[in-house]
Amino acid sequence: MDVWWRRTADVGLCLAVLVTGLTEIWLPLGSRQGDGDPLATSVQVLVVTASLWWRRTHPIPTTAVTIVGLCASAQLGFLLFFGQFVPFLIAVFSVARHGKGREPWIGAAMAGAALIYADLFIDLLGGFGEMLYHWGVVGVCFAFGRWQSIMASHARSSQRRAVAAEVAAAEQAAQAVIEERTRIARELHDIVAHAVSVMVVQAGAAEQMVTDDPDRVRRTLATIRRTGNGALAEMRRVVTMLRDTDEVGLLSPQPGLSGLQTLVDDARKSGLPVEFTVAGAPRALPAGLDLAAFRIVQEALTNARRHANAATEVSVGVTFSADELRIDVRDDGCGRPGTAGTGHGLIGMRERAALYGGTLQAAPLPDRGFAVAAVLPLEPA
Known part of the structure; x- marks a missing residue:
């Protein structure tokens, strides 16, 4: 054009x-x-x-x-x-x-x-007047052309810098996604490894009890089946994530919603005025989903501690319903100067919510403050 x-x-x-x-x-x-x-x-x-x-x-x-x-x-x-x-x-x-x-x-x-x-x-x-006119007009035309050339060169340089900055930001965001997926994959690896370890222990116990207590054997085998189903569900997710095979983490369970009270207490000790509420009937969650919910709250509180200036109230709400788990974290602070951050925390929360088919919304509130709202689907109890 x-x-x-x-x-x-x-x-x-x-x-x-x-x-x-x-x-x-x-x-x-x-x-x-x-x-x-x-x-x-x-x-x-x-x-x-x-x-x-x-x-x-x-x-x-x-x-x-x-x-x-x-x-x-x-x-x-x-x-x-x-x-x-x-x-x-x-x-x-x-x-x-x-x-x-x-x-x-x-x-x-x-x-x-x-x-x-x-x-x-x-x-x-x-004539002398003609000569002055000719030289003056030609000089003005040449000077105007050079000025436009310099301005065009500056515009091209600015455009190249803008494109370079946009590319760098896109690369940084992509790298943040990869890093967060790698972290999630490590944590899911730990969950699956722990579940398989439980299965091995339970299977060994069942082998010893096979002739002594048939009812107990059936209960143990049922536990193995449930643990195996959960491990397979997590494995389906873990194969979609980027992995760093050099580091596999500790073969131990990861934190879940049961650790939220400790997380809130630690935030209060750091000076953050946190109110924590749980609505609905709490229920046992799959290990990966439980971890994802915990990490979302953890990252939201970290953001509030880092960015909310003069916050007088931070609320953490967890709501259980028949088919979904809702997490709401709000603060009434304003951003601290020089704490804009890289946005990796929000990327990580969105990745965790999307991994389990959920959604996450994070945005400033109309007056002041910031809100994070995550919805994670649950299977019927």
Whole structure:
């Protein structure tokens, strides 16, 4: 679209200069001086005008053509303002605006030499006032072209920096997702490993009891089945996560909602005024889901401690219902200066909620404060 617009503007410019120059010759206009060959001058105007089409891509040749057209007026007998001098000014502007490297200064030297020749050898351009006008107008055109070139260069640099910053932010966010998924995978690995360990112990016990107590064996086998089903469910999730095989963590259960009271007590000791409530009938949760809920509350409290300035109330609410677990963490503080953070905490909470088919919303409150709301689906009890 931008190229199409530039080409359309160049066509319009060429046509405007051509029509004005030919009109200046044949009507004639008052800006025409001298008495020469109209046909030859018309051909000269046509060639000079056509060269303006390449003023962006080949500014030095365009400048050369317009200089030849201007200086040829001494032989053609006509001196044209719109058909010769205006194309020359456009070329001077173009070489300053679109020239690369040394091209603007080469074009300026060419234009200066052309003006010296014209002022000295074209009789129709005589007079000190004419010379001041020519040099002044050409200098303004060149300076304006250079200014636009510098501004365009700054704009391109700013755009490149903006793109680089956007790419860096995207890479940082992607890296944060990978790191959080790796952390979640490690924790799920611990849960599965613990569950398998329980299964092995229970199976060994059942093997010893197989002839002594059939009822107890059945109960043990039922425990193995439930533990195995839970381990398989977690394994399905763990295979979708990125893993760091160098570190597998400790083969021990991870924290869950039962540890929230301790988490809240620790937050209170650090000076955070936390109110903790549980609504609905608490129920046993799958180990992975239990861990995800705990980590969401933990990260939300960490964010509140880090970012909530002058908070007078922080509320943590856990609500059990038949088919979902809802977590709400709110504070009435305002962000501390210089604690914008990287956003990795929110990424981690969203990853954990999404892993179990849930949703998480985190946003500032209308007046002040911040709210985190997570909904995790539950299977029927």
